[in-house]
Amino acid sequence: MDAVARYSYSMLHALLRSSHPGPTVAVTLIALALSVGVGLEPWRITVVTLMILCNQLSIGLSNDWLDATRDRRNGRRDKPIASGEVSSSIVARTALSLAAASVALSLLLGPLAAIAHALFLASGWLYNVGLKSTTASVIPYIVGFGSLPAIVTLAADPPQLARAWALAAGALLGIAAHFSNVLPDLDGDSATGVRGLPHRLGVRPSGFVIAASLIAAPLTIVFGPGSEVTVVSFVGLTLTIVLAVTSVVLVIRNTMKRMLFRLSIAAALINVALLLLSAPQLS
Missing domain, CATH: 1.10.357.140 (UbiA prenyltransferase)
Structure with missing residues (x-):
C-alpha cells in the first residue's frame, strides 16, 4: 500500500x-x-x-x-x-x-x-x-x-x-433514545459545558423518563392500530414493561447507570421490532 x-x-x-x-x-x-x-x-x-x-x-x-x-x-x-x-x-x-x-x-x-x-x-x-x-x-x-x-x-x-399512533411511537422512542444516550455520561458532559434536559433533571428523574417512554411506546404500537393483539406483540409488550420496571428499581437504588443504559437499549430494540411488525399498518 x-x-x-x-x-x-x-x-x-x-x-x-x-x-x-x-x-x-x-x-x-x-x-x-x-x-x-x-x-x-x-x-x-x-x-x-x-x-x-x-x-x-x-x-x-x-x-x-x-x-x-x-x-x-x-x-x-x-x-x-x-x-x-x-x-x-x-x-x-x-x-x-x-x-x-x-x-x-x-x-x-x-x-x-x-x-x-x-x-x-x-x-x-x-x-x-x-x-x-x-x-x-x-x-x-x-x-x-x-x-x-x-x-x-x-x-x-x-x-x-x-397514522398518529406511529408518529407518537416514534416520538416516544426518540425521548427514550435521548435520555438513554446521555445518561451514562451525565457527569462528564456537565463538566465540559453540555447541560441538556437530562443533565438538568439528574439521574433519577431521567431514569423515570426513560422507563415511562419505553412503556408508553409499546402500548401505543400494540394498541394504536386497533387490530387484534398477537401473541408476539403481547410478549414484546410484557418484556418491555419488565425491563422498564427493572430500570425504575435501579433508578430508585441510584446504582448501575451502565446497566440501566443496557436495559434501556434492550427495551428500545423490542419496541423497534414491534414497530417493524406493525409496518403494514403505518398508513
Missing part, C-alpha cells in the same frame, strides 16, 4: 469514526425495514435507505465537527479531530456534502417526503449546533424520530401520512 493509499484509508477510517457509525447504521436499518414493511417499490426503498444513510452520516459528522474545540480542550483522544487524525475542515465539508446529497435524494420521493426528511435532518443539525446544551435538548429527538415513519409513508405513490 503506497503512501497516498495509506493516507486515504486513514482519512476514511477517521471520517467513519467521526460519523457515530453505531446510531447511523441502526437508524438506516430501521428506515430500510420500515420501507420494506409498508411495501414501497424497490427503487423507493433504495432511495429512502441511501437518503437516511447520508442524513445520519451528516448529522454524526457535524456533531464531531461542531464539538471539535471542546473535545480538544478536554483531551478527547478518542475523537479523530481532537487527536489530529483528520482536519476539522474535511469533516465539515463531508458533513455538508452528505446533507446536500440526502436533500437531493429526498426530492426524488416527492415534495411531502422531502419536507418530512428536511425536518429530520434539521432536527439533528439543530441539536448539534446548540440545542443539546439547553432544556430543549429532547425536542430534536422527538421531531426526528417522530418524523421517520412519516418519511417512509410519504415516500409511497400515492404519498400517505403515517
Whole structure:
C-alpha cells in the first residue's frame, strides 16, 4: 500500500469514526425495514435507505465537527479531530456534502417526503449546533424520530401520512433514545459545558423518563392500530414493561447507570421490532 493509499484509508477510517457509525447504521436499518414493511417499490426503498444513510452520516459528522474545540480542550483522544487524525475542515465539508446529497435524494420521493426528511435532518443539525446544551435538548429527538415513519409513508405513490399512533411511537422512542444516550455520561458532559434536559433533571428523574417512554411506546404500537393483539406483540409488550420496571428499581437504588443504559437499549430494540411488525399498518 503506497503512501497516498495509506493516507486515504486513514482519512476514511477517521471520517467513519467521526460519523457515530453505531446510531447511523441502526437508524438506516430501521428506515430500510420500515420501507420494506409498508411495501414501497424497490427503487423507493433504495432511495429512502441511501437518503437516511447520508442524513445520519451528516448529522454524526457535524456533531464531531461542531464539538471539535471542546473535545480538544478536554483531551478527547478518542475523537479523530481532537487527536489530529483528520482536519476539522474535511469533516465539515463531508458533513455538508452528505446533507446536500440526502436533500437531493429526498426530492426524488416527492415534495411531502422531502419536507418530512428536511425536518429530520434539521432536527439533528439543530441539536448539534446548540440545542443539546439547553432544556430543549429532547425536542430534536422527538421531531426526528417522530418524523421517520412519516418519511417512509410519504415516500409511497400515492404519498400517505403515517397514522398518529406511529408518529407518537416514534416520538416516544426518540425521548427514550435521548435520555438513554446521555445518561451514562451525565457527569462528564456537565463538566465540559453540555447541560441538556437530562443533565438538568439528574439521574433519577431521567431514569423515570426513560422507563415511562419505553412503556408508553409499546402500548401505543400494540394498541394504536386497533387490530387484534398477537401473541408476539403481547410478549414484546410484557418484556418491555419488565425491563422498564427493572430500570425504575435501579433508578430508585441510584446504582448501575451502565446497566440501566443496557436495559434501556434492550427495551428500545423490542419496541423497534414491534414497530417493524406493525409496518403494514403505518398508513
